[in-house]
Amino acid sequence: MVRRWFWIPGLGFLVLFFxxxxxxxxLQSVLDPGPTFMHFERLFEGRxxxxxxxxxxxxxxxxxxxxxxIGFLIALRIxxxxxxxxxxxxxxxxxxxxxxxxxxxYAWMVLxxxxxxxxxxxxxxxxxxxxTSLLFNEAAVVLGMVxxxxxxMIIPTYAAVQAIDPALLRAxxxxxxxxxxxxxxxxxxxxxxxxxxxxxxxxxxxLGFYVTPAILGGRGQTTLTMLMExxxxxxxxxxxxxxxxxxxIAITAVLFFAxxxxxxxxxxxxxxx
Amino acid sequence: MTTxxxxxxxxxxxxxxxVKAVSDISLDVADGSFTSFIGPSGSGKSTLLSMIAGxxxxxxxxxxxxxxxxxxxxxxxxxxxxxxxxxxxxxxxxVFENVAFPLRVRNMDARTLTSRVHEALESVGLKGFEARxxxxxxxxxxxxxxxxxxxxFGPEVLLMDEPxxxxxxxxxxxxxxxxxxxxxRLAVSVIYVTHDQGEALAxxxxxxxxxxxxxxxxxxPAEVYRRPQSKFVAQFLGETNLLEYDLVSRxxxxxIGRLANGAAFVLPDNIxxxxxxxxxxxxxxxxxxxxxxxxxRHARIExxxxxxxxxxxxVDYQGLPLxxxxxxxxxxxxxxxxxxxxxxxxxxxxxxxxx
Ligand SMILES: Nc1ncnc2c1ncn2[C@@H]1O[C@H](COP(=O)(O)OP(=O)(O)OP(=O)(O)O)[C@@H](O)[C@H]1O
Ligand SMILES: [Mg+2]
Numbered sequence: 248m249v250r251r252w253f254w255i256p257g258l259g260f261l262v263l264f265f266x267x268x269x270x271x272x273x274l275q276s277v278l279d280p281g282p283t284f285m286h287f288e289r290l291f292e293g294r295x296x297x298x299x300x301x302x303x304x305x306x307x308x309x310x311x312x313x314x315x316x317i318g319f320l321i322a323l324r325i326x327x328x329x330x331x332x333x334x335x336x337x338x339x340x341x342x343x344x345x346x347x348x349x350x351x352x353y354a355w356m357v358l359x360x361x362x363x364x365x366x367x368x369x370x371x372x373x374x375x376x377x378x379t380s381l382l383f384n385e386a387a388v389v390l391g392m393v394x395x396x397x398x399x400m401i402i403p404t405y406a407a408v409q410a411i412d413p414a415l416l417r418a419x420x421x422x423x424x425x426x427x428x429x430x431x432x433x434x435x436x437x438x439x440x441x442x443x444x445x446x447x448x449x450x451x452x453x454l455g456f457y458v459t460p461a462i463l464g465g466r467g468q469t470t471l472t473m474l475m476e477x478x479x480x481x482x483x484x485x486x487x488x489x490x491x492x493x494x495x496i497a498i499t500a501v502l503f504f505a506x507x508x509x510x511x512x513x514x515x516x517x518x519x520x
Numbered sequence: 521m522t523t524x525x526x527x528x529x530x531x532x533x534x535x536x537x538x539v540k541a542v543s544d545i546s547l548d549v550a551d552g553s554f555t556s557f558i559g560p561s562g563s564g565k566s567t568l569l570s571m572i573a574g575x576x577x578x579x580x581x582x583x584x585x586x587x588x589x590x591x592x593x594x595x596x597x598x599x600x601x602x603x604x605x606x607x608x609x610x611x612x613x614x615v616f617e618n619v620a621f622p623l624r625v626r627n628m629d630a631r632t633l634t635s636r637v638h639e640a641l642e643s644v645g646l647k648g649f650e651a652r653x654x655x656x657x658x659x660x661x662x663x664x665x666x667x668x669x670x671x672x673f674g675p676e677v678l679l680m681d682e683p684x685x686x687x688x689x690x691x692x693x694x695x696x697x698x699x700x701x702x703x704x705r706l707a708v709s710v711i712y713v714t715h716d717q718g719e720a721l722a723x724x725x726x727x728x729x730x731x732x733x734x735x736x737x738x739x740x741p742a743e744v745y746r747r748p749q750s751k752f753v754a755q756f757l758g759e760t761n762l763l764e765y766d767l768v769s770r771x772x773x774x775x776i777g778r779l780a781n782g783a784a785f786v787l788p789d790n791i792x793x794x795x796x797x798x799x800x801x802x803x804x805x806x807x808x809x810x811x812x813x814x815x816x817r818h819a820r821i822e823x824x825x826x827x828x829x830x831x832x833x834x835v836d837y838q839g840l841p842l843x844x845x846x847x848x849x850x851x852x853x854x855x856x857x858x859x860x861x862x863x864x865x866x867x868x869x870x871x872x873x874x875x
Contacts, residue, residue, distance in 0.1 A: 414608040417575050420595035421602035422622035423673065432625070436612045 272485070276493050279486030286490035295474060296491070303470040306385065306460065307453035310392045314449045315442060317393070318400030319408075322441075323434070325401075326408040337405065340398045348395055352459050355391045356382060359463075383465035391459040396452055400445035407441025408434075440510050447506045451499045471495055525587070526551040526677050526709040527572065532581035534567050534733075541567040543733040545581070549677075549711065549726075554703055556712045556720035559730030560756065565713045568730075569681050572711065574598050585676055601670035603680040607662045609654040615641070615665050616650035622673040640672040641665075643702060660691045667699070677709045684719070696723055717757050721745060729753050750874050754800040761806075761842045763799040763870070767791070774867075781839040783817065788870050798873045803832065803845035805869035808855070809862040816862035821855050831855065837863060 276286050290296050325333050343351075358365055359381040369375040381387060411434070419429040457472040464470075471491050478488035527549040534542040542564040549555050557565045570576040572583055574595030582591045590598050609618050617624075619640055623633045641647055644664035654662055663683060670678055683699070684692045700723050703710050714720050720727050721741040729736040729744065729752075737744055737753045748754035751762060765777035768784060775787040777799075791797065809816055819842070823834040833844045833855055844863070846855070855861070 412606070412608065414604050414606060415610060417573075417595070418602070418604060418608040418610075419621075420575065421573055421598075421600060421679075422625065422669065423596050423599070424621070424625040425596055428625045432621070433610060433612075 272489050273493050273496070274489075275486045276489035279489070283486075286486045287493075289487065290490045290494070295469075296471075299469045299471050299474050300494075302460075302468055303454060303472075306388060306392070306456075306468065306470065307450050309385075309389050310396060310453045311446050311450045313389065313393050314397050314400040315446055318397050318445060319404050319438065319442060321397075321401050322404040322408045322438075325405055326411075333409075337402070340401055344398050348458055351395060352391050352462050355387065355394070355463055359387055359390075382463060385464065385468055388460045388464040388468045391463045392453060392456060395459065396449045399448040399452060400442075403444040403448070404438060404441045407438045411437050443506060443510050447502065451502060454495055454499060524551050525549060526553075526585065527711070528584040528587075529572075530582045530584070532568070532571065532583065533579045534564075534571060534576060535579045540733050542571070542578075545733075545735055547728065547735065547738065549709065551586075552707050552709055553725040554700070554710045554712065554723055555726045555728060556714060556724040557728045557730055558714055558717060558720040558757075559736075561715065563730045564733040565715075565730055566681055567733075569679050569711065569713050572677075573600055573602050573679055599673075599675050601673070601675035601678045603663075603666050603670045603678065603683045605682045605685050607654075607666040609662055609665055609669075611654055613654075614650065615646065615652045615654070615657070618654065618665055619669045619672050621669060626673065636672055637668075640668040643705070644668045644698075659687055660695060663687065663695060667702070671702075671706060671708060675708070677711060678703075679711050679713075681713045682715070683712075684714075684716075692719070699723070721757070727757075729756060731756070747871055748800055748873065751798060751800075754871070754873055759803055759843060759845075761801045761803060762873075763801055763840075764796065765799060766796045767794065779840060781837065783838055783840075785817075786867050788867050788872065791872050800871040800873055801842075801865060801869060803843040804830075804847075805865050806842065806844045807864045808844070808846070809864040811860055811862040813862060816864065819861055819863050821857055821859045821861060824855055824857060835861065835863065 277283060279286070325336050328336070357363055360366065361378050361380040363381070365381060366375065366378045370378055415433060415437075416429060419433055424432065455472060456470065457476065460468045460470045461473055461476075471494070475488045475491045478484045478491070525548045527547075529545055529547045532542060532545045533540070545568065557568065559565055567576060571578050574590070574593060578591060582589055584590065585598060585600070610621065613621065616637055619637045620633055623636060628636070638647070638650075641650065644667055646661065646664050646668065649657070649661065649665075654665065657665065666683070680699075684695050687695060696719060699710075712720070712723065724741055726738060727741050727744050728738050731752055736756075737749050739747075744753065745757055748757065748760075754760045754762070763779060765779055765787070767787070768776045768778050770776075770793075773786070774789060775791050776784055777787045777791075778784050787799075811818065817837060819835040819837040821833050822836050822841070825832040829848050831846050831848065831854075833846065835842050835844055842863070
């Protein structure tokens, strides 16, 4: 009996501290100063929006793809380890999530800066002629974001990979499949639900990333969240900022429902997600 | 000289750490035969099969497949079909695609592939199941798909590791005869691992009894059952009575032995000259005779176990416990506990054993 009411505090918390503030903020996009579509018209007409939307997508897609490749390889490797080692590694990976994003991004600033160890080493090795900053470009942003987001790829992918019955791989061998065929015909398809979960997580988190592009990126890496920050903090135009947010949330929602219709309902293989 | 052996094992060994899973096994398997490996848990059957399949590298020794040394070849290049205990069907592929898998990785053209897959599915009685998913099949049906997938590409030998272990008794017996019929029809060599002795005896041309990573005895089922060479084989295959005896004399009428209970009896002629030894006497070789006859062995029934088609009785043969198995048809009067009977057996059914 008691169990039926357990969800109430959780739901109350969500409504009070998430849905209400976010809803109130989003409403400003059509209610500030009065009922209006002005903010959206201005948004879609301005060049800055489309450019930063492009930046946001380009960076997010790059980060997601790199995370998928590296994360999948790491997950495969961990899955071949003995349990105690695998668990220890997973704990380490999860722990990195607890370290502040700011700390990790500033660490990259130090490493990639003009006086940083990478630049000075490259000079010492004679590859660079003089000390150069490696900061404020897309590679630095992608590097910083992959570093922060890769645990979100590794965890669901590992879960999918380690659930694959080792007998299937032996069956592949006995049936004459070469390693590349084992990978493309069995390993990859069976890991796909986990990979898709990881991609969804990394991509949606990337869309909303602010700190990394802001401190590691340059002009060409201006994202939607950075435009919003300017509107909120500098222009004090909350309605216009809310319009940006509405677009981001709409994109995320579309992705989420697309994912759900493809993987969430797919119970054919009895794959639990 | 053309070799008629599908598999030749030469002093094959496998060590895991300090566990000798398989030690020094040499064996030739005749082409087209059905050979069963049977032995208790941990006797190295699966390890041996894994080495033949190429999943495990032997610590020493060689494996030849139709005369060719394959010891160093990866599994995928050995052309060996394998049926796993838990079927190991690909959950993301339909029945058709599961069976087509070995043909697809060999880049077979679509037309031949389709007809081969249909043929294979038909021969295991699964016509019309092509579009199903493995999850939608019963255990027996999944086993058939696994079987079709293992032979569809024409492997040189089919390996099966306890393929029927997960099925219930009726289905298991049904699948036994189906697998046997299929093996005859395809004329394919089968190596079969089981720890069900009935299964091994029923299906095989040859039985290989293993224990502790070694071969204890090899032979046709009837041969191994009737003429076990060691205590282990005699006890592992079927039930038996072990009779310890001392050699009393080698008289003109044949060797005479004395049992622990003092009873003297005629030993089989092929007995060794050792002062003592052990004989195996199968419970079904003992008959109840009329106690009034002269020279008979008196015993008392201690326990009876009704088994449907037969009855097992534990009798006290002058201090020596023996098991007797009577077919239901001869039990005109049901033996009762406490009843006095006479035991009768033929000297030829006493089998001398090595220790
Ligand atoms: N990967 C391994 N690492 C260490 N020891 C192993 C390994 N595989 C098998 N063994 C050991 O080798 C011996 C033989 O094992 P194997 O699985 O071949 O036995 P089996 O005859 O197939 O038994 P069962 O009937 O239970 O399947 C056992 O003592 C087992 O513990
Ligand atoms: Mg085994």
